[in-house]
Amino acid sequence: MISKNELKYIQSFAHKKQWAQESVFIVEGPKLVEELLDSDWELEAVYCIEPWLKQWSQPMPHVTIVSEQELERISLLQQPNQVLAIVKKKQYNAPLTFKGNLTLVLDGIQDPGNLGTIIRTFDWFGGKQIIVTEDTAGLFNPKVIQSTMGSFLRVRVEVVHDIPSLLKSQDLPVYGAILKGSSIYQTTFKQEGFLIIGNESKGIREDLISLIDHAIAIPQFGGAESLNAAVATGILLSHWKGQ
């Protein structure tokens, strides 16, 4: 059974005010919650239907069994899926390290699905850290978390207030995806540095464009005016890794 207060509290995470400010966030579905249970992220509460709990062999802390109907009421998904967890936002203690890493820089990615898919794609290619501008979609937006398919557990995503100063402070190559850049087919990628991906419609903003020393582009062969931001990121990363 779930109390009225719990119901209200969980439902409030549909709103930015809640997921952005609280020290916890929502994760749903057996696959994600099972990955979480195997990770060093801390669960604060688990709400699940009985069949899911039964097939889980390890002890489950802070668990409440709910009915399908209750799950439907608390779930933020269109199709509720067995389990919902409240998870503590992780505090990373170690500073970000740029030397030897490719750091993805997201400049105002707006669509939560795009952000989640970019995190997932970066994880696929072995990426470890992403820095984002303050106007990028929020990591703890439930739509972002769900579309990472668990990759938020492996990729560290940090909001950085002054990215231009950060880039200037590092003696590393800065790649940026720009329509008029050099073809990726003719680019030799270094295995460390920064790769900047811009906003879906406005691209990369001025103060970052001026810091790019390798402007790159995916050549266009047909009529579409642009590529989806996550698709473009995947293509760039695939060429980066393929060398």
Added chain:
Amino acid sequence: MISKNELKYIQSFAHKKQWAQESVFIVEGPKLVEELLDSDWELEAVYCIEPWLKQWSQPMPHVTIVSEQELERISLLQQPNQVLAIVKKKQYNAPLTFKGNLTLVLDGIQDPGNLGTIIRTFDWFGGKQIIVTEDTAGLFNPKVIQSTMGSFLRVRVEVVHDIPSLLKSQDLPVYGAILKGSSIYQTTFKQEGFLIIGNESKGIREDLISLIDHAIAIPQFGGAESLNAAVATGILLSHWKGQ
């Protein structure tokens, strides 16, 4: 002004029964509608707010001026955008031609956003035709049309009932994206043939897998278990075109 019947009729396109069976479909937003007006696709009706109509210089057939409030009521978008059009589904008379083309084959892609983004990506890389299984998301689902960003005007998408027979009848290479395929970094792509992309969770079904003569894969470097279907398609097409 818009009549009650018109309102009901347009709203009904939110449902599959309507968009799948009607001979027309819905397109929204100035960018898409303007591309349509420049194309050989036939518009049946246009509903727009006055400011949009005023800045359009050519004569506009079948137009109804609506208020912002009326547009909100008929729109299927979360953020209605100036204009909504009812468009006739195009009948292609010429048969599909496979020789000399890369034909994309979609086997049960379920997510409308994925399908739309795949069509857009294929268009970017100059692709012209896609064949899809009957259980793939429907092209005229408003979510698919909107996420193609206009690429449905340039890429022909056809449902084919018996894709295995079609592939067997053509003496062309069949590429398929499979987790255990050969690395795309070691693959030489021919510029004609078929490229099969499978369902988001189940992959390519048996009767198609057996027809693949070039099983290819995007190497995995990190922890993510899979790539988004549209991202994977983009990466494959980028390597196909880069040769």
